Amino acid sequence: MPAISPSRHRPVFLPELRPHLFALLLALPLPAVALPSYGEVRAAHVPSEATLLARDGRPLHSLRLDMQVRRSPWTPLAEISPALIGAVIVSEDRRFMEHDGVDWPAAGKAAWSNFWGGRTRGASTLSMQLAGLIDDDGQRRGRRSIFAKISQSTAALRLEGFWSKRQIIEAYLNLVSFRGELVGVGAMSRQLFGKWPHGLDEREAALAAALLRSPNASPALVAKRACNLLKEMQRAAECAGLEGFASRTLSGAQAETATAPGEQLAPHLARKLLVAPGQQLRSSLDADLQRFANQALRRQLSALRQQNVEDGALLVIDNASGEILAWVGSSGDLSGAAEVDGATALRQAGSTLKPFLYALAFERRQLTPAALIEDAPLTLDTGNGLYAPQNYEPHYRGWVSARMALAGSLNVPAVKTLVRLGPEAFHQRLRQTGFSSLQQSGEWYGYSLALGSADISLLMLANAYRTLANAGQWSALRVVPGQGAGPIPCQRDGCAGVFAGPSRAVNTPASAFLVGDILADRNARAATFGLESWLATPYWSAAKTGTSKDMRDNWCAGWSRRYTVAVWVGNAGGSPMHDVSGISGAAPVWREVMDWLHRGDPGQGRPRLASRPPAAPAGLVRTRIRFEPAREPSRDEWFLAGSETPLVRAASASALARIAYPAEGSIIALDPDIPPQRQRVPLRLSATAEAGWRWRLDQQVLGPADSRLLWLPQPGKHRLHLENSRGETMDTVNFEVRALKGRRAAASR
Known part of the structure; x- marks a missing residue:
């Protein structure tokens, strides 16, 4: 290859043609608009892809x-x-x-050949072709008239x-079309050969150069021209197998290995933020963390594949700034729906809302962390039927403190806490905490x-937990670093309210501290998760x-003190x-990412990060307690100051006893197609019965309340009493049994 330098060289051309050609060119008017400079052409070059950058400027994801x-x-x-x-x-x-700029000998030969109707190799220099490529007058591109050539x-x-x-x-190499939609050496090299332009060898280079004359020629014709070119370059040995190689290359076989520049680490966020070709947007994501989070999620999902698990999502947020440091929307090729963004998808919350329920109860002094709640079978009349919550594990623990109930994620105590507060109050608190998807009452x-x-x-859940980490103060999340206003990636469905809205105090610092202290207490959760869990x-x-x-x-x-995951x-x-x-699905990923954040990597400039317990805010006191x-x-x-007590005593059964089922106002419908013995109704208490307690239905004693009793229902309205050993009524409920009209009631068969 000839050495390329910026030095100028005078042209060599046929002397007899020079005066006539110069006279003709000088007689033509100069273009109305000056040709752009090299810097202007390069600055105007717009890639077909936009690129999402990490916070340090490294490419994270390119999107065409x-x-x-x-x-x-x-x-x-x-x-x-x-x-x-x-x-x-x-x-x-x-x-x-x-x-x-003009190859005068070639131009003379071309003119002579054209005059006699012959064909020539062509006289357009690279400079002439480049002038055509950067010419703003699109109508003149591609013209082959003598006037177009002269211009x-x-x-x-x-x-x-x-x-x-x-x-x-x-x-020229950046602007010229090679084949089909491929413009420029970068796109051609990556798409056809699956490599960067600096890695092209002689055979690949000859194929690429042969495409310039006829970008859409058949592979056989391209191979033939490439072989002729290799021979001119004294590389004839490279012609062996060239046609087969050209066929594979131009059919797209090599393109399978071509990827967009850099790693593709954040497809879901890139699709939300990138809007224009050539755009380069610096995000708040940490490139190393984003890569590790992807890997951690994929490792866990690969291990769970035999248990019918293929999808997952992960978010990491800086507590103080609200900047999202990692956004993993799916498991990529492990998923059958990789395009779905699990970070914004609306899914059922499970027990993750319980911390906000207990925070509200602590604020309203309905509970303290030491308050006892009975974990026992419960049935509630909802107006549309009976609701009987059950624990995740098929047993009940009796009386437990609110600390143990929240840390151990017990369901029945949580429902009883909601009964104290009321669903509407809790719903309003969740809305204030950023759960905008809760559209119903x-x-x-x-x-x-x-x-x-x-x-x-x-997204909503992560920012809600960040609110607890920030002493109950909610603020919007960010996807770009800095303090100024940044782009909002999405505003609807799972993004609603997450990236916009004024900062606000949702929980008191005291209630947020209490919830955090409970969720950090490994002893409190040991009965459910063990002392050494994820x-x-x-x-x-x-x-x-x-x-x-x-x-x-x-x-x-x-x-932790610094991050929410x-x-x-x-x-x-x-x-x-x-x-x-x-605890077996999502928790291992949470732990692996949280550990990565805190152990640091001094070799990569990431110091080890400590996370110490937060100091208690004003209004809290610590007291030694015992249970009796x-x-x-x-x-x-x-x-909370003023609610402390050194002794926590469980109330007596008689003080807490009530009829749990049937609930007040229940309507029991009998099915005539089910045998009567299969439709017996269990009578249940909310607390353990003492000796001598009994059931009375209307005026008839049914039996003792301290043993299981199944009543054969009779159509009509009934009044059920719970009586103590002295015959005193402790609780009463009214309910009704209905049978279908026109058919025998099950109880009368």
């Missing part, structure tokens, strides 16, 4: 937005294979280094007066709201898991997982 052409970012000459540069010069403009020659002469040879060949969701029956997104980190952190109905979703969200695992299509809970009877060990407990 111009579907008319495929054009890569500008490729400097130093990054283009010398073999390709040489092949293009030999093929298109042998005397490129010698002329000043192009004039532009080429002027171009060479201001541009260096290196700039001309570099610009609290009464519409009912008591199941305590167990996460509502649909939320991972949630038990060697640094201070608070975390909560959740599993939705039928194991369709599981979650793990939590925070939230993970969802499930299936985008909604199919249930097989025996996968929050000793249902839980003595401990130091936090209280």
